[in-house]
Amino acid sequence: MATRTDAPTRREQILKEAARLFAERGFHGVGVDEIGAAVGISGPGLYRHFAGKDAMLAELLVGISDSLLTGAKRRLAEADGVAGSDTGPEAVLDSLIEGHIDFALDDRPLITLHDRELDRLRDADRKMVRQLQRQYVELWVGVLRQVYPAVPEPSARSAVHSVFGLLNSTPHLGRPGSLPGRAVTAALLHRMARGAFAAVAAE
Amino acid sequence: MATRTDAPTRREQILKEAARLFAERGFHGVGVDEIGAAVGISGPGLYRHFAGKDAMLAELLVGISDSLLTGAKRRLAEADGVAGSDTGPEAVLDSLIEGHIDFALDDRPLITLHDRELDRLRDADRKMVRQLQRQYVELWVGVLRQVYPAVPEPSARSAVHSVFGLLNSTPHLGRPGSLPGRAVTAALLHRMARGAFAAVAAE
DNA sequence: CAGGGCGGTTAGCGGTCGTTAACCTGAGGG
DNA sequence: CCCTCAGGTTAACGACCGCTAACCGCCCTG
Numbered sequence: 001m002a003t004r005t006d007a008p009t010r011r012e013q014i015l016k017e018a019a020r021l022f023a024e025r026g027f028h029g030v031g032v033d034e035i036g037a038a039v040g041i042s043g044p045g046l047y048r049h050f051a052g053k054d055a056m057l058a059e060l061l062v063g064i065s066d067s068l069l070t071g072a073k074r075r076l077a078e079a080d081g082v083a084g085s086d087t088g089p090e091a092v093l094d095s096l097i098e099g100h101i102d103f104a105l106d107d108r109p110l111i112t113l114h115d116r117e118l119d120r121l122r123d124a125d126r127k128m129v130r131q132l133q134r135q136y137v138e139l140w141v142g143v144l145r146q147v148y149p150a151v152p153e154p155s156a157r158s159a160v161h162s163v164f165g166l167l168n169s170t171p172h173l174g175r176p177g178s179l180p181g182r183a184v185t186a187a188l189l190h191r192m193a194r195g196a197f198a199a200v201a202a203e
Numbered sequence: 204m205a206t207r208t209d210a211p212t213r214r215e216q217i218l219k220e221a222a223r224l225f226a227e228r229g230f231h232g233v234g235v236d237e238i239g240a241a242v243g244i245s246g247p248g249l250y251r252h253f254a255g256k257d258a259m260l261a262e263l264l265v266g267i268s269d270s271l272l273t274g275a276k277r278r279l280a281e282a283d284g285v286a287g288s289d290t291g292p293e294a295v296l297d298s299l300i301e302g303h304i305d306f307a308l309d310d311r312p313l314i315t316l317h318d319r320e321l322d323r324l325r326d327a328d329r330k331m332v333r334q335l336q337r338q339y340v341e342l343w344v345g346v347l348r349q350v351y352p353a354v355p356e357p358s359a360r361s362a363v364h365s366v367f368g369l370l371n372s373t374p375h376l377g378r379p380g381s382l383p384g385r386a387v388t389a390a391l392l393h394r395m396a397r398g399a400f401a402a403v404a405a406e
Numbered sequence: 407c408a409g410g411g412c413g414g415t416t417a418g419c420g421g422t423c424g425t426t427a428a429c430c431t432g433a434g435g436g
Numbered sequence: 437c438c439c440t441c442a443g444g445t446t447a448a449c450g451a452c453c454g455c456t457a458a459c460c461g462c463c464c465t466g
Contacts, residue, residue, distance in 0.1 A: 010443085025322065028231030031423060041444065044425070048443050053424065115375065116319060119228060154383050155391060162372045162395055169368025172318065173361055180357050188358060192365055192399040199398020200391065213413085234453060244414065247455070251413050256454070 023109035058125040065132035089146035148201035226312035261328040268335035292349035351404035
């Protein structure tokens with residue numbers, strides 16, 4: 001696994017700043033001049049890197065959804081592990097939760113965007129993002145139903161969406177610094193997510 | 204308690220449609236002409252009822268925050284009930300959860316707006332909404348700490364924000380109709396919220 | 407029956423926004 | 437040493453948007 005030490009490319013700077021601005025003020029609330037200014041170039045210079053404002057949002061949203069799904073698939077595969085010595089479904093669920101929490105804590109603007117600006121995408125992009133999101137949800141539903149086989153599928157799906165709401169609440173927890181420390185927050189969120197799931201199963 | 208049978212006033216129609224549109228496409232994504240069209244009048248006719256587009260958003264957000272807080276205060280007072288025969292804190296917590304769920308299920312667009320478009324308000328309005336929201340949170344925190352006295356205050360506050368995230372996830376649960384029925388959904392959310400809170404307390 | 411105001415209408419103004427056009431500059435390669 | 441081209445710049449255009457101006461008809465009241 002190669003850790004990246006190289007400086008971020010211009011495209012990456014732009015995407016990062018655009019994500020922050022879109023999350024703060026909404027897609028329509030940010031002008032291309034502001035995005036340019038945030039990376040030290042001005043307005044139309046962005047068009048050397050992106051086809052338009054829409055393209056930036058599209059790349060951000062597809063990127064998020066894809067990386068969430070990819071991460072989840074990897075965790076699922078790792079847990080299935082070497083044949084025979086397979087980890088329990090509880091551990092897989094914990095791993096999924098941990099991954100989602102890492103994402104929510106480390107990429108707050110993206111988490112904010114990803115359920116807020118979806119409708120601003122062109123049809124093709126929106127369809128792709130929706131499909132990735134759906135796959136991600138279904139992956140969680142599958143694991144959840146291995147842990148709690150008694151829970152019917154519609155309830156499991158609702159529960160997963162609700163726990164996403166819980167985990168994605170990090171942007172409302174105050175600026176990072178007023179928090180009691182990242183690890184503590186992560187542990188708290190993890191426990192709450194497990195508690196919420198357990199309550200679904202409890203008759 | 205008088206049930207209102209009268210037809211909704213023009214102002215109320217406008218507010219309702221504006222809330223729906225703002226929630227769907229974002230404050231900046233909706234034009235005044237669209238809002239007008241949604242109530243059968245056109246564009247500038249709105250200015251007979253509101254000072255401007257901002258004023259509609261302000262009235263919506265202040266209204267939501269205020270009605271949430273007022274409802275919560277009422278429930279708290281009812282629970283304290285007749286002197287001496289006071290309901291347990293668990294029941295109060297359940298009542299708060301129930302009230303919030305009713306709101307999230309019945310006024311989805313407002314729930315969406317209320318944590319999404321706050322920054323589009325004028326300073327004075329935003330300050331007022333923030334204050335109402337803070338009071339609402341602190342009321343929950345107080346009740347939660349009566350139920351689980353061992354939970355330190357910062358954790359309780361984070362937990363409350365997270366459970367709001369959980370309860371406010373209803374807009375992601377698909378259109379009302381794909382849901383397994385309102386009562387079932389409400390019960391599920393209620394159980395999950397209690398489960399999440401319980402998990403905070405469990406060491 | 408006069409008149410006033412409530413609740414509409416259309417036209418249009420001023421500003422902003424996304425995007426394009428035209429131009430410039432500095433570094434790398436034949 | 438020139439040519440190219442990636443990555444900028446500023447100017448400007450066309451569309452759109454929030455809001456105001458000016459006007460109008462209906463209903464209610466004195």
